[in-house]
Amino acid sequence: MEEYTALRAFADSWGLLLLFIFFVGVILWVFRPGATRQYRDTANIPFRHDDKPAQSEEART
Structure with a gap:
C-alpha cells in the first residue's frame, strides 16, 4: 500500500509538472x-494535382 501512496504523491506533484511542461513545449513547437509555411504546404497536398492526375513517378514520392 505504501508504493501506491508514493506513486500517487509523485503523480499529483512531479508528474503533473512534467506533463504541463510537455504541453507547453508542444504549444511552443x-x-x-x-x-x-510548412503547415500551409502540408495543408495543400490534396490540391497539388487538382488540374490533372499525378504521373506514376509523382505518385510514388
Whole structure:
C-alpha cells in the first residue's frame, strides 16, 4: 500500500509538472516562427494535382 501512496504523491506533484511542461513545449513547437509555411504546404497536398492526375513517378514520392 505504501508504493501506491508514493506513486500517487509523485503523480499529483512531479508528474503533473512534467506533463504541463510537455504541453507547453508542444504549444511552443506548433506556434514557432517559420512553421506557417510548412503547415500551409502540408495543408495543400490534396490540391497539388487538382488540374490533372499525378504521373506514376509523382505518385510514388
